[in-house]
Amino acid sequence: GAVVSQHPSRVICKSGTSVKIECRSLDFQATTMFWYRQFPKKSLMLMATSNEGSKATYEQGVEKDKFLINHASLTLSTLTVTSAHPEDSSFYICSASGLLGEETQYFGPGTRLLVL
Amino acid sequence: AQSVAQPEDQVNVAEGNPLTVKCTYSVSGNPYLFWYVQYPNRGLQFLLKYITGDNLVKGSYGFEAEFNKSQTSFHLKKPSALVSDSALYFCAVRDDTGGFKTIFGAGTRLFVKA
Numbered sequence: 001g002a003v004v005s006q007h008p009s010r011v012i013c014k015s016g017t018s019v020k021i022e023c024r025s026l027d028f029q030a031t032t033m034f035w036y037r038q039f040p041k042k043s044l045m046l047m048a049t050s051n052e053g054s055k056a057t058y059e060q061g062v063e064k065d066k067f068l069i070n071h072a073s074l075t076l077s078t079l080t081v082t083s084a085h086p087e088d089s090s091f092y093i094c095s096a097s098g099l100l101g102e103e104t105q106y107f108g109p110g111t112r113l114l115v116l
Numbered sequence: 117a118q119s120v121a122q123p124e125d126q127v128n129v130a131e132g133n134p135l136t137v138k139c140t141y142s143v144s145g146n147p148y149l150f151w152y153v154q155y156p157n158r159g160l161q162f163l164l165k166y167i168t169g170d171n172l173v174k175g176s177y178g179f180e181a182e183f184n185k186s187q188t189s190f191h192l193k194k195p196s197a198l199v200s201d202s203a204l205y206f207c208a209v210r211d212d213t214g215g216f217k218t219i220f221g222a223g224t225r226l227f228v229k230a
Contacts, residue, residue, distance in 0.1 A: 034218075042222070043206065043222045046217065046218075093160070095159075104150070104162055105162075107159035107160040107161070107162075112157065
């Protein structure tokens with residue numbers, strides 16, 4: 001149980017285009033979803049926390065107009081990187097928690113984004 | 117403010133030997149503590165957590181961790197390492213004040229040599 005999927009697993013795009021990454025909880029309802037960014041050989045940086053049906057809460061320094069997060073249902077959250085630039089190239093990982101207050105996060109396999 | 121420290125960038129151990137990956141933390145309230153493992157180009161997999169109860173927590177793949185409140189530590193251990201345990205390990209902490217934010221350590225790369 002507690003499986004989280006991400007799509008696509010890898011994407012290459014041109015600078016200036018937008019990229020959408022999907023995160024799905026396959027066998028549970030995810031009240032809260034998290035989006036992280038991981039740089040090579042570095043820890044995870046929390047970008048934002050989203051609760052189903054409400055606006056995402058962004059961490060300090062994360063541009064909400066650039067990284068659009070939508071959590072429209074209890075099984076799906078999307079991260080859209082708008083007007084992507086090469087510095088946005090990274091490994092993006094989502095995670096999901098079930099019940100409100102549920103402590104454990106279940107992680108997706110990650111999406112490798114390369115912006116040319 | 118919450119923080120978590122993994123003092124070792126890398127741990128090397130021979131197969132069959134016991135392993136320890138260290139983690140210390142700081143929180144305002146009571147800690148929720150987690151260990152996750154990451155294999156190359158993959159997301160994180162949950163190993164174990166401490167919320168309350170017994171200080172020794174047993175998790176997946178034969179791993180266990182001991183919560184030590186006085187030393188504010190939550191070290192990950194395994195009695196006998198396998199080559200397949202080689203991966204990146206993250207300690208994480210969240211406090212019990214009601215927020216969802218979990219802070220991750222910098223990660224410790226474990227190499228198990230055959």
